[in-house]
Amino acid sequence: MKPRFVETFVPPAATFLLTTAAAEFGIRAAGVSPLLLPTPSAVARAALQHAPTLLPALAMTAQAVAIGLALSIALGLLVAIALSTSRWVERAFYPYAIFFQIVPIVAIAPLLVIWFGYGMRAVVAAAFIVSVFPVIANSLAGLLSVDPALRDLFRLYGASGFARLWKLSLPWALPNVLTGLRIAAGLAVIGAIVGEFVGGGGLGVVVLEAMRQQRTDLVFAAVLHAAALGLALFAAVNATSHFALRRWHTQETEP
Amino acid sequence: MTPSPLPRYPAFMSAPEPTAAPTGVAVRVRGACRVFRSAGEADVVAVDGVDLSIAAGEFVAILGPSGCGKSTLLRMIAGLEPLDAGDLGFGAGGGAPKNALAYVFQDAHLLPWRDVLANVALPLELQGRASGERRDAALRAIAAVGLADAARRHPAQLSGGMRMRVSLARALVTEPRLLLLDEPFAALDEITRQDLDDQLRALWAATGMTVLFVTHSIAEAAFLAERAVVLTRRPARVVLEHALDLPAQRDAALRGDARFAREMSVLYEALRRGNGKAA
Ligand SMILES: Nc1ncnc2c1ncn2[C@@H]1O[C@H](COP(=O)(O)OP(=O)(O)OP(=O)(O)O)[C@@H](O)[C@H]1O
Ligand SMILES: [Mg+2]
Numbered sequence: 001m002k003p004r005f006v007e008t009f010v011p012p013a014a015t016f017l018l019t020t021a022a023a024e025f026g027i028r029a030a031g032v033s034p035l036l037l038p039t040p041s042a043v044a045r046a047a048l049q050h051a052p053t054l055l056p057a058l059a060m061t062a063q064a065v066a067i068g069l070a071l072s073i074a075l076g077l078l079v080a081i082a083l084s085t086s087r088w089v090e091r092a093f094y095p096y097a098i099f100f101q102i103v104p105i106v107a108i109a110p111l112l113v114i115w116f117g118y119g120m121r122a123v124v125a126a127a128f129i130v131s132v133f134p135v136i137a138n139s140l141a142g143l144l145s146v147d148p149a150l151r152d153l154f155r156l157y158g159a160s161g162f163a164r165l166w167k168l169s170l171p172w173a174l175p176n177v178l179t180g181l182r183i184a185a186g187l188a189v190i191g192a193i194v195g196e197f198v199g200g201g202g203l204g205v206v207v208l209e210a211m212r213q214q215r216t217d218l219v220f221a222a223v224l225h226a227a228a229l230g231l232a233l234f235a236a237v238n239a240t241s242h243f244a245l246r247r248w249h250t251q252e253t254e255p
Numbered sequence: 256m257t258p259s260p261l262p263r264y265p266a267f268m269s270a271p272e273p274t275a276a277p278t279g280v281a282v283r284v285r286g287a288c289r290v291f292r293s294a295g296e297a298d299v300v301a302v303d304g305v306d307l308s309i310a311a312g313e314f315v316a317i318l319g320p321s322g323c324g325k326s327t328l329l330r331m332i333a334g335l336e337p338l339d340a341g342d343l344g345f346g347a348g349g350g351a352p353k354n355a356l357a358y359v360f361q362d363a364h365l366l367p368w369r370d371v372l373a374n375v376a377l378p379l380e381l382q383g384r385a386s387g388e389r390r391d392a393a394l395r396a397i398a399a400v401g402l403a404d405a406a407r408r409h410p411a412q413l414s415g416g417m418r419m420r421v422s423l424a425r426a427l428v429t430e431p432r433l434l435l436l437d438e439p440f441a442a443l444d445e446i447t448r449q450d451l452d453d454q455l456r457a458l459w460a461a462t463g464m465t466v467l468f469v470t471h472s473i474a475e476a477a478f479l480a481e482r483a484v485v486l487t488r489r490p491a492r493v494v495l496e497h498a499l500d501l502p503a504q505r506d507a508a509l510r511g512d513a514r515f516a517r518e519m520s521v522l523y524e525a526l527r528r529g530n531g532k533a534a
Contacts (some may be wrong), residue, residue, distance in 0.1 A: 157381040
């Protein structure tokens with residue numbers, strides 16, 4: 001486990017330190033205006049100084065993302081299950097599911113505020129809308145790829161529809177569902193920030209406010225918080241995935 | 256059939272059970288036809304008027320060239336494929352006896368998220384049997400295929416031969432009266448395959464079930480079965496039904512025997528004839 005830890009975390013940490021140092025000295029040497037591009041140390045100072053604003057904002061955004069993502073998983077999975085029941089249902093409805101994929105969230109965000117009012121609900125809706133399609137598409141692909149021989153086996157032993165779903169299709173689709181979730185996690189953060197630009201609250205408002213005050217360092221600090229949120233979600237999905245699928249593929253070999 | 260000694264069969268299983276051992280079920284296929292239609296393509300006649308009569312407790316091998324319709328025929332018998340013409344009867348007459356059938360595919364097709372024990376117990380679980388009963392029956396079936404030490408391993412941790420054994424145990428766990436196998440050991444190396452052939456024959460002798468074994472290996476058909484049915488190339492029709500004149504107790508030595516070679520040549524000639532070439 002130790003060497004694995006070193007292999008995983010040392011290279012990216014080294015890259016981070018090197019680029020940060022390079023940016024720090026590069027920006028200083030070139031004499032770029034802090035209004036255009038603040039040095040990493042200035043960003044860090046802004047982050048510390050505004051922690052009382054940034055951390056509650058981060059918590060608020062995180063909450064909206066979590067709820068939006070939870071809705072995406074639950075509804076996305078239900079839609080995928082419904083679409084997988086018959087080719088005709090799939091043909092009739094799948095084209096409309098693609099709507100979620102192509103909808104320009106920036107354009108639709110004001111509409112969400114009209115429907116849900118200012119605040120959390122519009123933000124959650126924005127996070128949901130941009131993150132639900134990858135869940136639907138990947139889950140559906142997984143549900144439709146169930147080994148036909150295993151379908152036959154379940155049929156042979158008179159399995160109920162519920163047993164087929166619960167004991168075969170859903171576990172079979174799990175890797176795909178998790179892939180969808182990994183994509184959805186990143187998108188949900190984007191959706192929430194865009195939602196906050198219009199609906200208010202969270203890191204989105206911190207970014208807008210900092211921009212108005214020409215505090216580029218604070219904009220950067222807020223963006224870094226949003227990125228950290230996305231990264232944390234990604235890592236959480238990866239960990240879940242690793243844990244859930246650890247038995248499926250294993251390097252452990254025959255004695 | 257004469258009961259033979261069971262080399263790899265665990266002692267506790269060969270002991271007579273209080274309940275009567277499951278006995279094989281007879282199968283009768285009459286004029287079975289199956290045509291696959293798909294839009295924009297010519298119809299594929301996979302099976303064309305096959306008659307087949309299999310006695311209760313018989314071990315029959317079905318031989319035929321690749322793509323001739325063997326799997327389709329077996330799937331029709333299993334009820335996984337409809338008959339476009341002809342009919343299918345079991346036992347004294349009538350439909351498929353409930354919970355009496357088991358099917359083994361060409362590959363193991365296990366659930367990767369379940370360990371060996373849970374994979375083998377699956378058929379009983381789907382049939383709604385109690386969990387204690389499932390566990391006991393699954394452990395017995397796992398022991399019968401020689402995997403007692405691997406019950407808690409997952410499919411990814413098993414070799415191909417072990418996975419196929421699990422698949423066989425999963426088929427045996429319901430104590431089927433009719434076992435259908437579709438080229439089950441074709442993907443295995445020769446030694447593992449012969450080992451599993453031996454085991455299958457021992458299991459057949461011990462249980463008295465009916466076994467229908469599809470293969471395109473002449474040697475495997477001759478070694479395993481009491482009777483071989485040879486099919487023509489597509490659409491499948493029966494070109495030869497041949498009772499194999501070989502001792503009930505078969506071992507590795509038989510493969511070098513003159514009788515074995517003679518039976519193999521009979522099957523070989525029939526396969527050639529079925530393939531449209533003069534013998
Ligand atoms: N679901 C299907 N739809 C269309 N055609 C099919 C279908 N299943 C089988 N066929 C066709 O029917 C024919 C017989 O197929 P089948 O699988 O029964 O052959 P087989 O004898 O088992 O061959 P193999 O030895 O290669 O397994 C083939 O030409 C195949 O392409
Ligand atoms: Mg086949």
